[in-house]
Amino acid sequence: MNERDDIGTRLTRALHEEAERVRPEPRLQSILARTRQAPARRPRGWPVVGGALAAGALVAAFAFVVLDDNAAVEPPIAATSSVELYFINRDGKLVSERATAPDTGNPGLDAVTALLVTTPADPDYTNIWSRLEESSRGIVPEVVASVTASQIVERDGVIAVDFSGPVDNPWGDTVDLDWAFDPRLFSQQLVWTVQGALDSDAPVLLTMAGNPVKDVLTARVDMPVRRDAEAQAPIQIQSPRQGDALRSPVTVEGIGRGFEGTISWRVLAAEEVVKEGFTTGGAMADLEPFSFDVRLPAGDYTIEAFEYSAENGKVINLDTKDFTVE
DSSP: OOHHHHHHHHHHHHHHHHHHTOOOOSSHHHHHHHHHHOOOOOOSSSHHHHHHHHHHHHHHHHHHHHHGGGOOOOOOOOOEEEEEEEEEOTTSOEEEEEEEEEOOSOHHHHHHHHHTTOOOSSTTOBOGGGGTTOOTTSSSOOOSSOOEEEEEEEETTEEEEEEESOSSOTTOTTOOOOOSSOTTHHHHHHHHHHHHHHTOOOOEEEEETTEEOSEETTEEOOSSBOOOGGGBOSEEEEESOTTEEEOSSEEEEEEEBOGGGEEEEEEEETTEEEEEEEEEOBOTTOOEEEEEEEOOOSEEEEEEEEEEOTTTOOEEEEEEEEEEEO
């Protein structure tokens, strides 16, 4: 036994001996009176330390008895998880961002609930689903009734997503909506989000109060809705995220495809190009991961990833992120 073990053994023995001397009476006042009047004792072994610890144990015990009824109870920390949500970019293609959402143990429902309340961090992205309970931003008309997700069940090869509220047309029949992109993307937002959360490729059946709907946010759909691979943006930057603060070198990561697998990039500071180059992604229909490092001094920057059109050399399929190097 080493010296530390020996000290611990003697401290424990001293505490036990001191505790055996305590004989509590029925009333707390009597116990307190006895402790105030009791003469100082010098227990064997470690008299000062043992006595102090024993006294501390008694005080702690009394404090617990007196104060426990009024002690504040810390609320439990709500569980959260990271979910991937799909939005629409300026080219009318699906892009994704990760968001933190409450974790109820139902990943599909958690993801859809988050989709209904999350505004994209990237100002180039749009999420019409998050506008279904508000109209103050002037992007869409006022809804006639709010829309919420109530249940998600995967059964017999189909994912059923049930909504409360008019998910077919929350703006009313009198509203003439002129979307800047194909409104069928709204159902694709939901399909990609739900399938990703459930790690499933099953088609998605949308229902309202348990009944199938023929329209989703005014767009006619075939039921159930299958994932459309062509709806996804050809190039997307996944890191850095919009507004990130990083140290140099900065690692840029994403997924994409380009002509002959080439994805071009450039870094801008105050709208001036300070670095540029190219990397390799997927070709044809396959989106593949890409990654590259850039050394930059401290400052604010914008990273662009894109491809040049094989027809006219113009920049197409552009995605950007603003970030800071500390």
